[in-house]
Amino acid sequence: MASIQTRFGDGSPVTMSRGELRQDLEEGTADAAERGSVAPLTEDDLRRLEDIFASPHRFLGVEPGREIVLSYDGTPLKMKRAQVNVDRLQSLQIYEKLMGADTLEMGHVDYSFKPVKPIVTFEQPLMEQVLSVTTAPVFYGAMPNLGLYSQPDGPFPNPAELMPRGQIKEAQESYEAAVEEAVKDIVYVCGALYESGADAIILDTVGAAGDADVLAGLKATEILTEKYPGICVELGMASEFILGMHSGLSYKGVRLAGLYPHDQLKLAQQAGARIFGPVCNTNSGKSTPWNLSRAITFMKACCEEADIPIHVNMGMGVGAMTVHDHPPLDVASRASKAMVEICRLDGL
Amino acid sequence: MRGAGDLVARMQMTRGMKIKEAKAYVAEKLKVGVAELTDPVIMNEVRSELGLGEMTPVPGIAKGIEAKHNIARVLDLDINCVRKFKTRTGG
Numbered sequence: 297m298a299s300i301q302t303r304f305g306d307g308s309p310v311t312m313s314r315g316e317l318r319q320d321l322e323e324g325t326a327d328a329a330e331r332g333s334v335a336p337l338t339e340d341d342l343r344r345l346e347d348i349f350a351s352p353h354r355f356l357g358v359e360p361g362r363e364i365v366l367s368y369d370g371t372p373l374k375m376k377r378a379q380v381n382v383d384r385l386q387s388l389q390i391y392e393k394l395m396g397a398d399t400l401e402m403g404h405v406d407y408s409f410k411p412v413k414p415i416v417t418f419e420q421p422l423m424e425q426v427l428s429v430t431t432a433p434v435f436y437g438a439m440p441n442l443g444l445y446s447q448p449d450g451p452f453p454n455p456a457e458l459m460p461r462g463q464i465k466e467a468q469e470s471y472e473a474a475v476e477e478a479v480k481d482i483v484y485v486c487g488a489l490y491e492s493g494a495d496a497i498i499l500d501t502v503g504a505a506g507d508a509d510v511l512a513g514l515k516a517t518e519i520l521t522e523k524y525p526g527i528c529v530e531l532g533m534a535s536e537f538i539l540g541m542h543s544g545l546s547y548k549g550v551r552l553a554g555l556y557p558h559d560q561l562k563l564a565q566q567a568g569a570r571i572f573g574p575v576c577n578t579n580s581g582k583s584t585p586w587n588l589s590r591a592i593t594f595m596k597a598c599c600e601e602a603d604i605p606i607h608v609n610m611g612m613g614v615g616a617m618t619v620h621d622h623p624p625l626d627v628a629s630r631a632s633k634a635m636v637e638i639c640r641l642d643g644l
Numbered sequence: 645m646r647g648a649g650d651l652v653a654r655m656q657m658t659r660g661m662k663i664k665e666a667k668a669y670v671a672e673k674l675k676v677g678v679a680e681l682t683d684p685v686i687m688n689e690v691r692s693e694l695g696l697g698e699m700t701p702v703p704g705i706a707k708g709i710e711a712k713h714n715i716a717r718v719l720d721l722d723i724n725c726v727r728k729f730k731t732r733t734g735g
Contacts, residue, residue: 360679360682361678361679363647363649363681363682364663365649365650365652365653365656365663366649367653392645392699393645393699393700393701396645396646396649396699397645397650398645398649398650398652398653399650399653399657424725427709427712427725428708428709428725429707429708429709430708431645431650431696431697431707431708431711431712431715432645432650432653433650433653433654433657434725490724492728493724493725493728493729494724494725495654495657495723495724495725496657526658526722526724528657528658570656570657570660571656571657571660602662603660604660605656605660605661605662605663605666641663642656642662642663642666643653643656643663
């Protein structure tokens with residue numbers, strides 16, 4: 297039987313036999329099922345994945361009728377990162393008119409709510425200009441980024457310095473204080489951008505600083521959706537697993553530390569999020585079949601629980617995509633097709 | 645924008661519709677089949693006829709905020725910036 301060309305999670309090529317492929321698919325789903333206490337992929341799912349990886353074609357697409365919509369995070373940053381010297385308004389026009397984007401996202405180069413707060417009056421008129429010349433719905437996006445609230449970047453003692461000294465209580469208090477400040481900043485910035493006409497808000501990379509970061513995102517979502525009943529908040533996560541950096545924080549009676557996507561979703565729904573963006577991180581030392589089987593196991597469980605649209609994060613280092621600035625199309629197209637068709641997603 | 649992805653996305657964003665429901669809603673409002681929503685040739689004609697904005701905005705067609713006024717009416721949606729536009733212009 298022909299060998300199968302695929303890649304490791306870091307993007308390096310690897311050749312596998314059909315038996316090796318099957319073994320990695322089985323081990324990937326078993327790993328996710330055990331960690332997340334969710335059902336492993338079915339035999340039908342595994343066979344579908346086998347077929348997708350065994351296809352000799354370089355690029356694959358979803359079956360007709362299975363098309364989904366795309367939302368983005370960090371959109372204008374991609375242009376900056378690539379040193380394409382256009383302002384944000386032009387970058388969004390490029391996304392809409394040249395790339396045919398379904399949705400647009402404006403954000404500041406710092407991409408965190410804290411640094412945007414003092415300059416939000418400069419963000420608002422640009423948002424208003426963007427809205428006047430574009431047709432696709434426009435999100436405003438940034439990260440809660442609780443790291444910016446501890447010294448030397450912020451006002452509170454640094455938990456990463458306190459914990460090694462055994463000052464656990466002080467570290468937890470610092471996180472709790474940071475949550476309150478972050479919520480104020482998020483609500484202030486998002487409220488201003490919504491008042492300027494933004495279609496939606498993306499709280500992106502929620503949980504990057506652990507459970508306190510997630511709590512800030514959930515609390516801010518709750519306040520925003522109560523204050524502005526029409527607002528759409530998309531909660532995009534940072535990782536598949538909420539790190540318990542504080543470890544004692546809870547939302548609506550549920551401890552945040554240790555939650556996997558299907559449980560994160562339930563809290564996002566309770567907070568009022570209208571779109572949820574779960575994440576599964578890529579293991580660069582494992583094969584793409586292992587990573588994809590594992591990611592789909594988490595995401596399938598999440599989609600089965602969802603009452604709101606699910607836009608799975610698929611990009612560098614997440615959703616089984618390679619940890620590389622330029623994800624290879626063979627991986628990107630296979631991962632996207634499999635994710636959409638097996639999980640019954642609403643978007644990516 | 646090559647098809648109707650922006651319109652389907654709006655239904656997810658404003659009504660929290662799942663993809664199947666959102667596609668069916670948009671198709672019904674545009675009076676097209678669900679399969680036609682992703683056809684760039686058909687959708688360009690539909691968008692042109694209804695003034696919903698196009699990838700290549702030829703002279704005289706509804707663009708930007710103008711197209712969003714039409715999207716709000718055709719999809720029976722409240723679009724935040726359209727509402728604010730009307731308020732600010734006394735419409």
